[in-house]
Amino acid sequence: MRTLNDEVEVLRRIPLFASIEPSKLKLVAYAADRVELNDGEVLFRQGDAGDSAFILVSGVADIVSETEGAQVVVAQLRDHALVGEMSVFCDVPRSATVRANGKLIALKIGKDYFLELIKEFPELAGRIIRELAFRLAKTTADLAASERAVRK
Amino acid sequence: MERNLLKFIWQNSRLKQVWLLIVIVASMPLYFLTLELPKQIVNGPIQGEGFSAAGAEQPFLRLPLPFAEQVFGREIVLFEGFSLDRLAMLFALGLLFLAAVVANGAFKLYVNTYKGKLGETLLRQLRYTLLDRVLRYRVVRFRNLKGAEAASVIKDEVEPLGEFVGDAFSLPLFLGGQAITGLLFLFLQNFYFGILTIAIVGFQVWIIPRLRRKLIQLGRQRQLQARRLSGQVAETVEMAPDIHVNDISNYTRARHYGLLSTILDIRFELYQRKFAVKYINNLLMQFLSFLFYVLGGYFVITGRLDIGQLVAVIAAYKDLPGPIKGLIDYDQIRLINEARYEQTIDSFRDDGLLPAAIQQMPGEAVPRLREGFRAERARLEDETGRVVLENLHAAIAPGERVAIATGGNDAARIAAGVLCTALARLTTPVSGTITLDGKPLDDLPESLTGRRVAYVDAGTFFPAGTIRDNLTMVLKNQPVGFAEKTTPPTPPKGSGGLLHDAPPDETLDWIDLAALGLADKRAFDRHVAAVLDLAGLSRQIQDLGLRGTVDPEHNPAFCDKIVEVRREFRDNAAGFGVAGIVEPFDPKRYNAQAAIGENLLFGTARVPGWELDALATNPVLLAILDRHGLRERFLEMGRRIAEARIELFGDLAPDSKIFETVADVSYEEVARLKEMMARLRMGRQAKQQPAQRRPKAGAKALSDREELLRITFNYCEARSRFGVLDAETESDILAARADVRETVSEMEAAPVFFHDPDLYNPTATVLDNILLGRVSSSAVDGREKVLAAVQELIARTGLSDGLLDVGLDFEMGNGGRRLSETQRQKLHLARALIKKPDIIIFNEVLGALDVASRQATMRRVLALPLLGDEDWKPGILAVLLDDELAGLFDRVLVYGNGTLVEDEPDEIAARAGDGGDGEATADEKGAEDDAHAE
Structure with missing residues (x-):
């Protein structure tokens, strides 16, 4: 059975938490529920109310966009990625479905606690903003690329 | 009701009071015997009076005829008695004393018990009568009646009356007798001292009531303030959330303290006066002894009175203060209780009571409505006394669906609401008439309107009890098989206004299945399930059932089924998508x-x-x-x-x-x-x-x-x-x-x-019994998934009804607050449907629900056939919260120029529909629960 200390070790390897001191990391590990998914199982579904964010510990997750029954994999996330944070920050339903691609292990952090963490550790907030900014930049670039492709 | 307490007690218990008096008088000889015998024992066998000669004997239990010498000129002995020597006499007298003590004690026991029972019986009837009045007050009156105050009157204020009833007549007669005997004795000893005593006692009789007048006033004030206190305390409890939210706890404290201080002031003054009166009282009595000693001594010394007479006078006087003091105390208790009683009666005045006949239990079945409501030139006021509807002509027949579309306009909503309350008899028109089946609404018995008309509004209050109690309460109109007409007890003449007829037993079967067109208990259970389905409550109550416990001895079949479900759940976990989520025991x-x-x-x-x-x-x-x-x-x-x-x-x-x-x-x-x-x-x-x-x-x-x-x-x-x-x-x-x-x-x-896979565990909830294991903490949304799987399984195995049954035993808590507001509003709706009335009045119902669920529920209620009964088509008058629904009604009324006029249903629906789009989706949901509304 995995103990808190094992999970702290896992968390330490995640860049998001790099700046948090080990004793506090234990609290994060404690607050997080470890969830294990088999291939094809769903972490959360598009349109569901979101009450928690997830950090992928190992494995690959498909981000699936569902439109009128059709499912399109729009992205893939792997180790140490943060997912599901949008619903937590913005109080909106899940914008996409997240599905395990192969065996997936993730840490689930409840919404209230996640917001509390950010309040308590500004460095964490900084890192999350960075991550989100990167994603936005990537999305913008993708959008531009697809627009160019359409024009051609 | 009789306003004089003594008259009231006499009217309601005269025979018993007389009997009590007889018993007390009958016990007197025994009492005197217990006083007399010790004297005889001491004088006779112990001190040896009459036993001076050796071997002397005295008769025991010798019984001479009283006054024989005066009447017949010679002594006539009825019974010569037994001749006993000194020692035997001691034992004989001792045993006689013991017997007298035992018998006297027995009498006392009987008298006290009798008094107690008499008092309590009268108290029960008095309380019952007061409650009857509360039930017969017109609804308007409750706007100004605080529940806690009424409770305090019925429970606390009349309580001391019970103790007083037993003493009301016997005590003064008894003490009065003693006092008069004492006075008489005094007169016999010395005429002047007798006069003197009467003068002083007379003065007492004159002065004391005057001193006590203020006392009674204060007593009344105290009673009113105490009543206010219970009202305030109850309010504080009710508004506890508001107090916290608005930081008014300190103001509330101050308010309470003010009242408490007022009560203290009143009580303190009460004490001052009470003891002052007592002081004067005692002083007067002691003054009398002072006179006896000084005057008597003076007369003796000056030789106008011989010492023997004075001693006899003082001895006679010795017995007087006791009874007189007792009488004065009695009088004080009587006055206080009279004031208390009058105050009670006054706060439960007769004015505006509904006639008892209106609440009569009809012997036969209540007929169905034929014509329905008709309002003619009705003029209605709202609670502030403002006229909101004038010259209203409207009608609604059974089977007809009429909507009032208000478009959210305040004036229209108030007018429609007042009309609904008037039809439900909660208010009365200022002028004009409202008739039901051609008869004025006010004259109709509640058995007709209460069973054939249903009324629902946005109210969410429920008394504490199970969901089942609260749901089926509205069906308990009259015990089944109560054939003869029973008027709710009206006080007969000459009873002082008290009810003496007991109502039928609460534990009888009050739900008339035949009147609902149901064959048996099982059909009734199905009816309840269908009603809850219609109101959108079944799933939620089933969920409560999952959290409830069941005793396998009461419901073995259900528990056996649960054990089967448990197996199925365990064997087939993968089929429900919950494999590995529950770790079984x-x-x-x-x-x-x-x-x-x-x-x-x-x-x-x-x-x-x-x-x-x-x-x-x-x-x-x-x-x-x-x-x-x-x-x-x-x-x-x-x-x-x-x-x-x-x-x-x-x-x-x-x-x-x-x-x-x-x-x-x-x-x-x-x-x-x-x-x-x-x-x-x-x-x-x-x-x-x-x-x-x-x-x-x-x-x-x-x-x-x-x-x-x-x-x-x-x-x-x-x-x-x-x-x-x-x-x-x-x-x-x-x-x-x-x-x-x-x-x-x-x-x-x-x-x-x-934990045993083959046994039902009565100490665990139904859900825990099904799972017989723990939900894993590492599964995503494990609990929700398991719950959904259990519900699916239960629906599939046909256990829903059993689970609903368990859920119906859920205790709703104070005011029903353990259920959410939406659930309570739905339960009110279910209550209107369960009695299958001919006309249902919906006064802006289900306001706590979201628009989609509310509309879906209303559509279900408006669909036919309702509850699977082809013959039942209730008339509906609905004040709409969603005007989009207007199209579903036969007629629509709208507010204009101070009255309600007909309009075109489809047009209103179309107008309202422009703005909203929730309709189509809501319709598809059918009888499924609107769980997301919670």
Whole structure:
């Protein structure tokens, strides 16, 4: 059975938490529920109310966009990625479905606690903003690329 | 009602009062015998009077005819008695004394019991009469009637009257008799002293009531203030949330304190006066003795009175103050009680009572409505007295669907609401008439309007009780088979306004299935289920059922089925998509999702001593731990768990959100843990330093070592992951588990119900019985998935009705507040449907629901056939919250120019529909629950 200390070790390897001191990391590990998914199982579904964010510990997750029954994999996330944070920050339903691609292990952090963490550790907030900014930049670039492709 | 207390008591209990008096008089000789015999014993056998000669004998129980000498000129002895010597006489008299004492005691016992019963019976009737009045008040009156005040009158204020009733007549007569005898005796001794005494007593009789007038006034004030106090206290309790939200607790304190001080002032003045009166009273009596001694002495010394006479006068006077004082005290009690009684009667005045005939239980079935409501030139006022509807002509027949579309306009909504309350008889028109089936509404019995018309508004109040009680309450109109007409008891003439007819028994069968067109109890259960379905409550009540407990002895079939469902759930977990989410209880395996204590016990406690928090002090269990060498290990584990918790949460601020969101301990508990660990590190004797933690109210504080054990018992490795539980300990716990099972099963009444896949556990909830295991904490949304799977399984196995039945036993709590507001509004709707009325009035119902669910529910209610009954087509008058629904009605009324006029249903619906789009989707939902509305 995995103990808190094992999970702290896992968390330490995640860049998001790099700046948090080990004793506090234990609290994060404690607050997080470890969830294990088999291939094809769903972490959360598009349109569901979101009450928690997830950090992928190992494995690959498909981000699936569902439109009128059709499912399109729009992205893939792997180790140490943060997912599901949008619903937590913005109080909106899940914008996409997240599905395990192969065996997936993730840490689930409840919404209230996640917001509390950010309040308590500004460095964490900084890192999350960075991550989100990167994603936005990537999305913008993708959008531009697809627009160019359409024009051609 | 009779306003004079004594008259009231006499009218209601004269025969019993006379009997009481007879018994008291009859007991008098015995009483005197108990006083007389000791004197005879002392004078006769002990001092030897009449036994001076050796071997002298005296007659015992000699019975001469009284006054024989005067009448017949010679003594006539009825019974010569037994001749006894001195010693025999002592025993004979002693035994006679004993017999007299016993008999006298028996009389006293009888009299006191009789008085008590008399008082309490009258009290019951008085309270019943007052309650009857409350039930017959017009609804308008309740706007100004505080529940707590009425309760305080009925419960507390009349209480002392009960004690007074038994004494009301017997005591003054008894004491009066004594006083008059005393006075007479005094007169016989000396005429002048008699006159003197009468003068002083007369003065007392004159002055005391005058002094007491103010006392009575104060008594009344005190009563009113005390009543206000109960009203205020009740209000404070009711508005507790508002008080906290608005920081008015200090103002509330001040308000209460002000009232309490007023009561103190009144009471203090009351005491001052009371004791002053007492003082004057005593003074006058003592003044009389002063006169006796001084005047009498003077007369004796001057030789106008001989000393023997004076001694006789003083001896006669000695017996006088007692009864007179008693009379004066009695008078005070009477006055206070009279004031109390008048006050009570006045606050329950007769004015505006509904005639008793209106609430009569009809012998036969209540006929169905034929014509329905008709309003002619009706003029209606709202609660503030403003006219809101004028010259209203409207009609609604059974089977007709009429809507009032208000478009959210305030004036229209108020007018429509007032019309609804008028049709429901909650208000009366100022002028014009409202008739039902051609008869004025006011003259109709409530048995007709109450059963054939239903009224629902946005109200959410329910009395405490189960959902079933509250749902079926509206069907309890009259006990089944109550053939003859029974008027609610009206006081007969000459009874002082008290009701003496008892109502039918509450425990009778009050629900008339035949009137609902139902064949038997099972059909009724189906009816209830259908009604709840219609109101959108079934699923939610089934959920409550899952959380309820069932006694297998009461419902064996259901419990057997649950055990089957349990098997199905376990065997077919993958089919429901919950494979591996529930870790089942297996006697041979350690359940990682359960706490250590649960694993050890492997069952649920039937007595408090075996509950998880009490295990640390359970000697049987501790002995088993020792046998497996687990106690020390558990202590060590407890220490490590405590340290881990301190490490995790020790640095957090007391107000940190983490305590609310993730920590399984509170800040205070962590602080206690810190203290405890410090103590343990200091190596102080733990037993002398209790940890001061009370696991449950009433349980004794645990010592530090016991607290450590308690922590371990509550610890679950899978949840907390502190890494304190190793595989070896797990297998030792399994061994101890077997030991516990063996030990406990040898006990006479097993304190633990062990997990058994083939048995239903009456101490666990239905859900826990189905799962017979723990939901894994590492599954995503494990609980929700499991719950959904269980519900699906239950629907599939046809257990829904049984579960609904369990859910209906859910206690709704004070004011029904354990259910959400939406649930309560739905329950009100269900109550209107369950009695199958001919006309239902919906006054802006289900306002707490979201638009989609509300519209879906209304569509279900408006669809036909309702509840599967082809013959039942109730007329509906609905004040709409969603004008889009107007199209579903036969006619629509709208508000204009101070009255309601007809409009085109489809047009209104179309106009309203432009703005909203919820209709189409809501319709598809059918009878499914609007769970997301909760």
